[in-house]
Amino acid sequence: MGGDHGPAVTLAGLAHVATRRPDARFVIFGQQDAVLPVLEQMPKLKEVSTFVHCDVAVQMDAKPSQALRHGRWKSSMWKAIEAVKTGEADACISAGNTGALMAMSKFCLRTMADIERPAIAAIWPTLRGESVVLDVGATIGADAQLLVDFAIMGAALAHALFDIEKPTVGLLNVGVEEIKGQEEVKEAGRMLREANLETMSYQGFVEGNDIGKGTVDVVVTEGFSGNIALKTAEGTARQIAGYLREAMNSSFLSRLGYLLAKGAFDRLREKMNVNKTNGGVFMGLKGIVVKSHGGADAEGFAAAVELGYELVKSGVFEKTRTTLDLYHARKPATLAVSEVSGA
Template sequence: MTAGPRIAIDAMGGDSGPAAMLGGLARARRKEPDLHFLLFGDETRIRPELARYRGLEQALTLIHTTDFITPEEKPSQAIRRARTTSMGMAINAVKDGQADAALSGGNTGAMMAMAKLALRTMPGIDRPALAALLPTLGTHDCVMLDLGANTECDAQNLVQFAVMGAAYARTVLELSRPRVKLLNIGTEELKGTDELKEAAALLRDADYLPLRFDGFTEGDQLSRGNIDVVVTDGFSGNIALKTAEGTARFVTDLLRNAFKSSLRSKAGFALSRPALNLLKVHLDPNNHNGAVFLGLNGLVVKSHGGANAKGVANAVGVAARMVRNQTTRKIGEDLDNFRAHAFAAEAAQ
């Protein structure tokens, strides 16, 4: 069998630690038997979980460390322990060429700081961005970035995010020319900050890139299915994401309470169960797990801290697809193309 993607795993990150991680790796390997894992963590905690999954040990290399990053740890503290913690060692495995991608469900701020320090940003990228998939009413999910890595962004940052997000959508969603929009307070060209207006002007002129810029969108359109990539600053993106997740939980809880309110409601629940199960699957964050730090010289995937085995498996799948489709190379080619055209335009003036 041809060697597949090598993925470095922080086994100690996430709310459930090795239990969810090992379960996720086993599920992921059933789908993609050529995967190989470098597993970093406390061997005394990992071995009992590993014994539950027959054949998984042959697909991984276990590197023992008892040191790990806590959820409350500050990025500045985490950086100092990058070489001894399970998260830092997984990221450094990508830097050293031992792994093709790293995955953790741990502290997001620490993960970003260590990844940026170890892997550095790609040429043409000022700041890396955190991208994730959001469920929609369309035929596929929607890529959204930035989701919290950069609270303030200028026009160039937003354009870079658009290029990276489109390359990611081409890989994960298998779209040849993704539809890209900027998140704004209105769809009219005159609305929004100067940074948004400038970014929109730059993207309108970039018709040579493998993306289709469709202007602005408002927050209520994110789930409609008419956008492939939504671009925004990390402050707005994080608020939009958390609001969407809270709304999904609100609707789910509202329906649950409504169906418990009377005998007639309970009878209605029995009839509606197939549709409600479909709704549950669509809104389950484990089915959309796997945020990605884009713009680094290496692939780093963030799993949700509360992800179960299914969620971890989906995050592993995201990492594997990015490796197989050479997403980092595609981003670099698109950025080179954008810079070359921008330089030519300046020279012509």
């Protein structure tokens, strides 16, 4: 029911996934008057789907607290998240209100042990392929311990999605020198160096231009700067696409040049299509939730659904929990040794 286009786009996206992933099954939550007429036109999708009517749909402009208060237990968003909690579904995908989805997910699923606040991880196209960037909007401000937890979760995600044995991790900062940046970031860097985790290779600080270069497999930051970076990158991609269209239509020779180089421009358009990497993963919860961009088209929503599919297949939830449990179990022992040494 969410997103800018509602069931017309979300169901069309599911139809794409049903064709490409024949083993996938769908539980669709929504208002029957809006969903069923569209679903009836997609017989193949209907065959592999179960529909559940919900009286309430969370509005895109609703405040998280308002959505949680009025939409709990009866909205389509809550029911979809609850399906993950009960085991009816392996993952929840929504294009709805981000704040409401995060608030409901945290309330319903709860966070993993020792995780104070969850993060949204984005899959970011780079010159080397793809990287994980988190947090891109869930948590505004973060202390050193939370940044370390984000690093562990991001490395687990990169390992699961990209099949990298020991992902490289960097902390986003205003410079690569150890003396630069906020105290929380510098402290997180020190903690990661001392932890020397087997599941990642900490590379130190990275800057904003390193994200697109793909300097590291995982870029860690707090939600305020991460969200600005994400929206800036999306806007820049659209800006460059607009410049190219304008340039290609500026004269007869330009249009002729476009026709001669159409294959190259098509590949460029494909790489710059933000829908291809659509889907933010809510990391740190006791279950898999993926947030699709509200403005995504059918292919974009399908990409978010397929991201959820890959997360389930890769066992990312179990791998993340195991790594976090191992790290936090080692912390008290390290502290105890330090205290004894100091005494």
